Amino acid sequence: MRVFQYYFMPMEDAQNIDALLSNCRELFNSEVNICLDFIRHLQVDGLKSAYREKVKQCHPDKARALGVSSDILKRTFVRISNAYETVLPYVTGEKDINRLITQQKKPSLRHDADQRQGQEQSVKKRDLWHTGSMPRKKLRLGTFLYYKRLISWQTLQEAIAWQRSHRPLIGQLALNYNFISVNDLNTIFLNVAPGESLCAVAKRLGKLTDHQIQTLLNKQASYNFRIGRFFIEMGLFSEREIAALLGSCTGHNRSVI
Known part of the structure; x- marks a missing residue:
């Protein structure tokens, strides 16, 4: 049985970088060069503005006007909302973007079989x-x-x-449980203050109770x-x-x- 440790960028950081960049691309036009430095200099208002523009195109209330199924628009809205919820903590400072930038710049030392x-x-x-x-x-x-x-x-x-x-995001779970509406989630996202978590905003705005928040956190933890x-x-x-x-x-x- 093999006993060894790969020495390279921590898996958590590698996955966070991939997810962060991928989700940021969901929110901005293809002309924008998405990289960690772009996210580091991104302001909350700029992120909210990009989110608003995307939501205008896929809000379920527009289903009839666009002549498409509301279910299709809701799935698109959830995808955009998940992207926003993933990127937001790095823009508000709740999560440290500079640490990811430092990790990305470190040399990657992957072990080949003959080096292990x-x-x-x-x-x-x-x-x-x-x-x-x-x-x-x-x-x-x-x-x-x-x-x-x-x-x-x-x-x-x-x-x-x-x-x-691999756990689902809180916003998506809250929608699935019908604790909040699409409009509620939109309101929560657009009222996040720097360093504030999504659950804290939802509680402050009266969109989620303590019991509902705990239910969502427990459910999120169960998706392992x-x-x-x-x-x-x-x-x-x-x-x-x-x-x-x-x-x-x-x-x-x-x-x-």
Whole structure:
């Protein structure tokens, strides 16, 4: 079984950059050169203006006038809203765009198969690896692999970030639950202050209650992809090895009941 750590841009940052640029392109015309520097200099008013223009073209209330299905326009509106919700925190400063720019400028050092053995030890020195015994408590698969010293702490964090990145956005969930209307979501988006989260705005405007917000956050957290898929996609373990490790993790958890 292979035990190594890829040394390159953290998975969370790589996924955030890809998602950020892709969603920003949804909001701006193709003539705009979308890059991280563009987003760094983007102002909230500029983002809101681009969002307004896109919404004018796809608001479900325009279905009859445009002669198209309101369901089609709603799906387009949700896609534009998700794009806006993804980009907004980096423009307001809630998330750090400068850190992504720094990570993007770092050299990418991906391991080829013939390099792994020689580089494994140097990578371990730069990362945190568990050195103690296996704790006597129930563990999730990712944590179990860390305590078994099969993955590093950094790899565990990247796997968790990957899992979280596949969750649906709060705005989309609020629409799905009929907690808010399309117009409510539009109002929430256009009233976000710098550093303010979407849930905080919705509460301030009286669009969502504390109970509804907690329901949405719990539902969002429940949409977790199986973390084993991350390790397989990264080439750390094969499907057969993950299946065997899941069995070992289950056995461990039964032994500590």
